[in-house]
Amino acid sequence: MSGLFSTFNVAKRGISVQQRCIDVTSHNIANANTPGYSRQRANITTTRPFGMPSMQGAFEPGQLGTGAEVSSISRIRDTFLDYQFRSESSTYGKYEQRYKFLTEVEGIFNEPSDSGISDLMGKFFDAWQEVSKNPSISRNVLVEQSKALSNALNHASNQLDKVSKNAEGLIKDSVFEINNIFNQVNQLNKEIRAVTVSGKTPNDLMDRRDSLLDELSKKFNIDIDREQLNTVTVGANDSEYGDFTFIQDTDDKDFNRLSYVNSIEPNLKPDGTPDGTYNVTYYELGDSSKPKTINMKMSKDDAKKLGDSRILMADKDGNPVDKDGNLIKDGGEPVIFAPTSGDLKGLASIKDDVKVYRDQLDNLAKALAMAINSVHSGTNKSSEDELPYFVSKEFNEKLKKIKNDNSLDEDEKKKAIKELTKTENENMEKNITSGNLELNCEISDDPMKIKVGKDGAGESDGSKALLIAQIRDAMLLIQDMDKDMTRDKFITLTSEGGIESNTKGMKLDGYFKDTVNKLGVQCQEAKRTTKNQLDLLAGYDESRLSVSGVSLDEEMANLIQFQHAYSANAKVISTVDELLDVVINGLKK
Structure with missing residues (x-):
């Protein structure tokens, strides 16, 4: 039944409740700038009142309350906004990686510029044009321009290989990091379950888990199922991985x-x-x-x-x-x-794109070698007696080894070189790539071996050099180039020794520019999508913060409210103390 001591207990509970509310408010203020923190709220409910129906219950009008208590401390979180943020985060991760690496590929090609492959190709054919005018004095310039072009192709090829290797390295690092996140979330699941079983709500632990899930969602599109006792089960949001889970809600289930x-x-x-x-x-x-x-x-x-x-x-x-x-x-x-999205998908797609650009660069190098070698040799079929202009690095290494072999005399060296050319002639251009294209070291050592005119026409004849210069404008089936392509399939020579254009083909320079344009379109798409996704994520994050973020103004207002309530309850205790003093000590009078 009610009485002064009952009132005293009500006020005591009130002080405890306000103290707990002040503690929660203090925790919110302390974590106002903590990333991933969700503001918390003490849920206050009334305690069991007097006057509940019972056989021994005394009759009193109405029900007299017994005060208040903090039933729980909950965090303010909108799970739907979390779902939206994580779904779009994986898309952002994919295109962020694509944009970063495609920008790097653009830097490798360096187009348009006055030092890119397209410009060097133009200077290469200009050098042939000059040789056709002055065959006896312009060969050294041609040799240097040929080396510059082949070196640029070699460098671009090597850099593309590095980009692919870097993407693989990031995939490896991501796999290690993802497994580490799995382990952390799994451990947090255990702790959250244990705290929940004890009747409490592990708000801070769930915040840490949500931050890790946000980080994980950028790696690939995750699927989260919420289970009992505040635990979660996590898998990949792709149908083909539906039977595999990475984080289980209990320890007795297998995980991947x-x-x-x-x-x-x-x-x-x-x-x-x-x-x-x-x-x-x-x-x-x-x-x-x-x-x-x-x-x-x-x-x-x-x-x-x-x-x-x-x-x-x-x-x-x-x-x-x-x-x-x-x-x-x-x-x-x-x-x-x-996975179909996330960092992992972006890195995998980059490896595919780099391979495409590397193949197109290889096609350019192979087509360039086939065209120049055919006109330079005067035949669209390889011959043991020919002097190919462009060769592979491996061919040059074998050729240099023969030339530097002091155990052979000049006749033996010529025979060995002829045998090498005979052995390699069927694969002369087949084995050429952008990574190994080189100027024939015989021509590099002696530019006078460049065939600039018709046989027996004298050093003043530059007709063949002019035909080679005209390859710049020839239409070739470079888009149909593959590893099995041969000169006779690729090129038809005219009666003058030049190359017939194919109306279905492309110019060498046009083919390369088409490759660069495709790269530009892909890079712009990745940039645009990355920006759009970033803006979208910023909007979702702002919405999440409007729900879960700590407002210092609101917390200060709450603090004042709890302070006044605390003081009022203390005043009630003080008043009851005075009344009890009257009852106990005043009756003596």
């Missing part, structure tokens, strides 16, 4: 991890053809100190997919699993992790 693939080597049959299996070297959980090699069965398309993504689905220890989640044995089929 990711492993990085370092190399893929096809196994060959006795006749030299692929047998459909590959030796795959992978790093457990992306840790380069733990390499393992296993034989896997894959189609050619899957091998390419794995070569691009470089990631395998694995068990918790980093060992690859099949589609049923079982460990792969030799000859098993792996599950290739290739």
Whole structure:
């Protein structure tokens, strides 16, 4: 029943409630600038009142309250805004990586400029034009321009290879980082479950978990299911990975991890053809100190997919699993992790794009060599007696080795060079790429060996040099170039020794400019999408902050409110104390 002591207890509870509210407000203010922090609120409810119906209950009019208590401390968070932010974050991650690397590729090509490949190609043909006018005095300039062009192609090719290697390195680092995030979220799940079971709400732990999930969503598009006891289950938001989960809500369930693939080597049959299996070297959980090699069965398309993504689905220890989640044995089929968005997708797509640009650069180098060599030799078929103008680096190395062999006399060297040319002639341009194109070292050492005119016409004849200069405007089927292309398929010579144009073809310079234009369009698309996604994420983040962020003005207003309530409850206690003094000590009078 009610009384002074009951009133005293009500005020005491009131002080405790206001003290707890002040504690929560203080915590909010302290974390006003903490990234990922969600403001918290003490939920106050009334305690059980007097006058509840019972057999022994005394009759009193109405119900008399017994005060208040803090039933829970909740964090203010909008899960739908989290979902929207994370969905768009993976798209942003994909295009951010694409823009960063495509910008780097643009820098490699350096077009348009007065020092790019297009400009050097123009200077190369201009040099041939000058040689046609002054065959006896312009050859050294031609040699230097030829070297400059081949060096530019070599450099661009090597830089593209570095870009691809850098993308692979970032994939490896991302795999290691992603597995680390998985482990952290899994540990937080355990702690959150334990705190929740004890009847409390682990707000700060859930904030830390949400921050990690935000970070993870940029790597790939994650799928989050909220379970009992405030735990979460996390998987990939792609249908083909629906049976795999990376974070489970309880410890008694299996979970998956990711492993990085370092190399893929096809196994060959006795006749030299692929047998459909590959030796795959992978790093457990992306840790380069733990390499393992296993034989896997894959189609050619899957091998390419794995070569691009470089990631395998694995068990918790980093060992690859099949589609049923079982460990792969030799000859098993792996599950290739290739998400459709996020940093991982952006890096994988860059490797594809770089390969395309590298192939187009190789086509340019091969076509240039075929065209120049055909007119320079006067035939569209390789011959052991010809002196090719452009060759591969490997051919030059063999040629230099013969020329520098002091154990051979001049006749023996000529015979060895002729034999080398005979051996290599069928693959003279087939093996040429943008990475190994070089000027023939015989011409480089002696520019007078450049064939500038018709045989027997004298040094003043520059007709052949003029025909080579006109290759600049020839239409060639360079877009149909492949590794099996040969001179006779690619080029038809005119009666004068020049090259017939094909109306279905492209100019060498036009083909390269088309490649650069395509790169520019892709780079602009990546830039535009990155900016749009960044603006979209900023909007979602602002919406999240409007819900979860700490407003110092609001917290100060709450602090004043709780302070007044605390003082009022203290005043009630003081008043009850005086009344009790009257009851206890005043009755003596």
